[in-house]
Amino acid sequence: MIKSHMVKIGNSQGVRLPKKLLELSGIKDKIYLSSENGKIIITPISKNRQDWDKVFKNMAENNDDQLLDINQDITCTWDEQEWDW
Numbered sequence: 001m002i003k004s005h006m007v008k009i010g011n012s013q014g015v016r017l018p019k020k021l022l023e024l025s026g027i028k029d030k031i032y033l034s035s036e037n038g039k040i041i042i043t044p045i046s047k048n049r050q051d052w053d054k055v056f057k058n059m060a061e062n063n064d065d066q067l068l069d070i071n072q073d074i075t076c077t078w079d080e081q082e083w084d085w
Contacts, residue, residue, distance in 0.1 A: 002021060006013040017027070030045040059065040 002018060004015055004017075007016060022028075025042075025044065026046075027042065027044040032041075032043040032045060034041045034043070056065070
């Protein structure tokens with residue numbers, strides 16, 4: 001646990017976070033702030049689909065990228081209608 005103090009920033013207040021704490025928490029730029037049970041929670045915002053290429057490659061290497069419903073007939077009348085664009 002690290003002891004710190006509030007810093008006045010205009011009409012607001014802020015907290016300086018030590019570099020090591022930021023590194024350990026994965027906080028880089030943008031964050032979510034929330035309050036729960038009298039505590040302020042800071043959560044890093046990660047980029048959507050970050051590292052998906054690595055995950056998909058790993059799935060393919062482990063044969064874990066197969067369709068689960070490949071042997072099921074999932075067609076319906078909607079699929080058989082002519083599409084107008």
